[in-house]
Amino acid sequence: MIDLYGGATPNVFKVSIALEELGLDYRFHAVDITRGAQFDPAFLAICPNNKIPAIVDQDPADGGEPFPMFESGAILVYLAEKAGRLIPQDARGRARVLQWTMWQMAGQGPMLGQLGHFRHYASERIAYAYHRYWTEAKRLYKVLDTQLEGREFIVDDYSIADIACWPWIAFRHHHDIDLADYPNVACWFEAVAARPAVRRAVDLDAIPDPLILDEDARSILFPLQA
Template sequence: MIDLHYWPTPNGHKITLFLEEAGLPYTIHPVNIGAGNQFKPAFLAISPNNKMPAIVDHAPADGGAPLSVFESGAILVYLADKTGQFFSKELRQRTVISEWLFWQMGGLGPMLGQNHHFALYAPEKIPYAIDRYRKETHRLYGVLEKRLTDHAFLGGADYSIADMASYPWTLNWKNQGIDLNDFPNLARWQEAIGARPATARALAKAETIRK
C-alpha cells in the first residue's frame, strides 16, 4: 500500500496519473496547501521542502521499513522502477525519457508556475513579470510542439513518466495565455493522454478532493 500526500495541483496529478495507470493500491492523504498543511511537522518529516506530493511506500522492494519519497520527479522514477512500467530499462530509451522528465522538472513546471503566480495570484500586477513568463511559457510550448511533431509521446512511441510529468502542466493553457491552435501536435498529444481511462480516474479524484 502507498500513502499519497496530495493536493490537486499539476505536481499532484503526476502521481495519481501513474498510480492509476499502474494499478497500485494507494490511499490519498489530502495536504491542503491553502490552509498551510504542508508546514505541519508530520508532513515535513517526509517532505522536508514543505512541498507536496510525497509518498510513503509500505511495501518497498527491499522488504525493509516503509520508505518515504518526496519531489514529484523522484516519485515517478521510484514508482516506475518499483513496477517496471513507463520507464524503459534500455539505456538509450531510458536516457531520452530522463531528459524530458528533467526538462519538465527544471523548466516547464517552474516557469509555468511563475506564469500562474504573476498573471493570476500576485497581489500586484507587474507587467514585466507577466510578459516575461508568458513569453517563456510560449517558448516551452514550442519545444513540446517540435518534439511531438514526429513522436507520439515525449519519450518516443510509448507513453511514459515524461508525459505524466508534463501533461498536467499544460491543462491550464488558457490561463497561461496560450492559444492551443498554435500547437496542433501538442493538442493531439493532450487529447491522446486525456482519453486514457487512468487519466479520467486520476482527474476525477482531483475533483473529489477539491470538493
C-alpha cells in the same frame, strides 16, 4: 500500499496518474496548503521541503521500513522502477525519457508556475515579470510541439515523460495559452486524456480555476520576507 499526500495541483496529478497507470494500490490524503497543513510536523517528516506531493511506500521493494519520497519527478522515477514500467530498460531509451522528464521539472513546471503566479496572485501587476514568463511559456510549448511532430508520445512509447508534462497542459487556462497554436501538443494532450488511467486520476471538468485567496491563505502561500 502507497500513501499519496497532496491536492488538486499539476504536480500531484503526475503522481496519481502514475499510480493509476501502474496499477499500484494507494490512499490519498488531502493536504490543505492554503491553511498551512504542509508545515505540520508529521508532514515535514515525510517532506522536509514542505511542498506537495509526497508519498510513503508502505511496502518498499527491499522489504524494509516504510519509505517516504518527495519531489514529483523523483517520485515518478521511483514508482516506474518499482513497477518495472513507464521507463525504458535500455540505457539510451532511459536517458531520453529522463531527459524530457527533467525538462519538465526544470523548465515547463517552474516557468508555467511563475507565469500563473504573476498572472493571478502577485499583489501588484508587474508587466516585466508577466511578459517574461509568458514569453518563456510560449517558447516551452513550442519546444514540446516540435518534439511531438510525427510522434504519438514525447519519447517513443508512453512514459513518465508524458505523465510529467501532461498535467501542466491541463492547467493551461491558468497560463493564457491556446492549444490551437500548438497542434501537435493538442493532439497528444487529447490522446493522453483519453487513457482510462488518466481519466480515473484526473477529472478534466473539475480542474480548478485559480484560487481566490483570503489574507490568511495569501500569507501562508506567499509570505513576504524582509
